[in-house]
Amino acid sequence: MSSGEGQAVRDHGLTEQQRMIRDSVRALACTHFQPGAARADREYRPPVENLQVLARHGFTGLFIPPAYGGAGLGLMENVLVAEEIARACANTGILFSCTDGAAPRAIAGLGTEAQKAKYLPRIAKAEMLTAWSMSEPDAGSDVGNVQCRAVPEGESVVINGSKLWCTAAQVADLFLVLVRMTPEPGMKGVGAVLVERGTPGFTVGKHLDLLGLRGTGMAELVFQDCRIPADQVFLEAGRMRELLAVLDADRLSGNPTICLGVAQAAFESIVGYLRERIQFGRPLAEQQGLQWKLAEMAMDIEAARALLYRAAMRVDEGRASVVDTSITKAFVNQMSVRVTNEAVQLAGACGLSQEYPYERHYRDVRGMSIGYGTIEIHKNSIAREILSGRYSN
Numbered sequence: 001m002s003s004g005e006g007q008a009v010r011d012h013g014l015t016e017q018q019r020m021i022r023d024s025v026r027a028l029a030c031t032h033f034q035p036g037a038a039r040a041d042r043e044y045r046p047p048v049e050n051l052q053v054l055a056r057h058g059f060t061g062l063f064i065p066p067a068y069g070g071a072g073l074g075l076m077e078n079v080l081v082a083e084e085i086a087r088a089c090a091n092t093g094i095l096f097s098c099t100d101g102a103a104p105r106a107i108a109g110l111g112t113e114a115q116k117a118k119y120l121p122r123i124a125k126a127e128m129l130t131a132w133s134m135s136e137p138d139a140g141s142d143v144g145n146v147q148c149r150a151v152p153e154g155e156s157v158v159i160n161g162s163k164l165w166c167t168a169a170q171v172a173d174l175f176l177v178l179v180r181m182t183p184e185p186g187m188k189g190v191g192a193v194l195v196e197r198g199t200p201g202f203t204v205g206k207h208l209d210l211l212g213l214r215g216t217g218m219a220e221l222v223f224q225d226c227r228i229p230a231d232q233v234f235l236e237a238g239r240m241r242e243l244l245a246v247l248d249a250d251r252l253s254g255n256p257t258i259c260l261g262v263a264q265a266a267f268e269s270i271v272g273y274l275r276e277r278i279q280f281g282r283p284l285a286e287q288q289g290l291q292w293k294l295a296e297m298a299m300d301i302e303a304a305r306a307l308l309y310r311a312a313m314r315v316d317e318g319r320a321s322v323v324d325t326s327i328t329k330a331f332v333n334q335m336s337v338r339v340t341n342e343a344v345q346l347a348g349a350c351g352l353s354q355e356y357p358y359e360r361h362y363r364d365v366r367g368m369s370i371g372y373g374t375i376e377i378h379k380n381s382i383a384r385e386i387l388s389g390r391y392s393n
């Protein structure tokens with residue numbers, strides 16, 4: 001294959017502007033984020049300062065409309081930026097979604113004019129970080145079982161209950177929280193409120209230490225007679241479908257994109273390792289059995305990238321679909337676990353050592369098959385589309 005053809009494969013039909021964005025973020029992330037990635041993980045410290053670097057270079061609030069201080073770019077640009085950030089530092093990739101993830105997308109898509117004007121300009125500049133809070137002890141995959149309650153009282157709404165697994169809780173300034181607003185069962189009774197850090201009655205609880213993504217400031221939230229003004233109600237009960245539809249784009253540019261970036265980083269690193277590591281008098285990279293493993297990893301990564309980019313481009317063309325999102329999310333999650341696990345194996349004992357990045361890469365992607373809808377829940381939705389006849393080629 002000529003080098004020109006190789007370039008065409010890697011570019012996936014990107015425009016010149018998209019390639020420029022990707023290359024600029026790659027350089028920025030490599031210089032500023034990669035050197036501190038292992039430390040953020042080791043110290044359980046969200047590297048929020050990296051968001052200021054991104055903001056200074058105009059890489060936050062990418063999808064936020066220019067009228068509210070954002071760049072007004074499409075999902076494809078968002079995917080390219082998040083992928084490059086995660087390739088250097090997965091924790092920064094996750095924090096990036098504080099400015100380009102679920103909560104800002106929801107506000108831009110469904111917020112009142114006052115809410116957009118109040119929050120979006122500050123989110124676009126990473127002056128205000130957001131978190132998305134849906135899960136509770138008894139409401140994981142079963143979101144309709146949310147028990148945290150918001151009850152109207154005069155000009156206010158009073159919130160009581162607790163939330164679990166809230167990514168970025170320790171650093172966020174604004175929380176989009178799903179709450180039960182009416183006694184109707186299931187999703188029908190669920191709405192959403194916006195709660196600012198520091199509101200009396202609202203506390204960010206203990207840090208939750210998971211296997212990976214240790215620098216994302218995950219915590220539980222506790223509400224005890226927390227009173228917010230009625231205009232901080234974000235969504236009345238009964239509109240959850242609209243909220244979930246707005247979040248379709250985020251399901252692509254967040255979780256699976258970060259998995260792709262981390263898998264790419266693991267792959268590149270292990271190629272270098274096998275070239276350097278001498279066993280039986282020659283580099284491990286000369287063992288055909290290991291070369292085939294590298295080939296399999298590259299095949300897996302390229303297939304995942306093609307799926308993700310195609311899905312993002314379709315969203316930008318106004319052709320978003322549930323099946324595209326779920327197939328992409330589930331496939332990229334599984335690919336990233338396979339690839340990072342293989343990198344651990346190929347590095348031998350070094351693969352398990354914290355002196356090398358492989359164990360961190362594996363830990364960072366492992367939980368992504370659970371967050372933002374488990375693989376099984378996404379497979380349920382793929383199967384639903386197949387059996388309803390909506391899925392065809």
Ligand SMILES: Cc1cc2nc3c(=O)[nH]c(=O)nc-3n(C[C@H](O)[C@H](O)[C@H](O)COP(=O)(O)OP(=O)(O)OC[C@H]3O[C@@H](n4cnc5c(N)ncnc54)[C@H](O)[C@@H]3O)c2cc1C
Pocket residue numbers: 132133134135136139140141142164165166167168213367368370371372373374375376377380
């Ligand atoms: C890294 C990470 C980040 C997260 N960030 C956030 C966040 O920012 N905000 C937030 O609100 N939440 C967050 N979560 C929580 C996440 O949304 C939940 O963990 C997820 O929805 C699954 O819920 P659960 O853990 O209670 O598992 P459960 O729902 O108890 O599921 C347990 C197992 O049963 C399977 N299962 C459940 N129901 C079905 C079914 N109907 N069919 C087939 N299989 C099923 C699941 O796939 C899973 O394997 C995060 C989680 C992780 C791991």
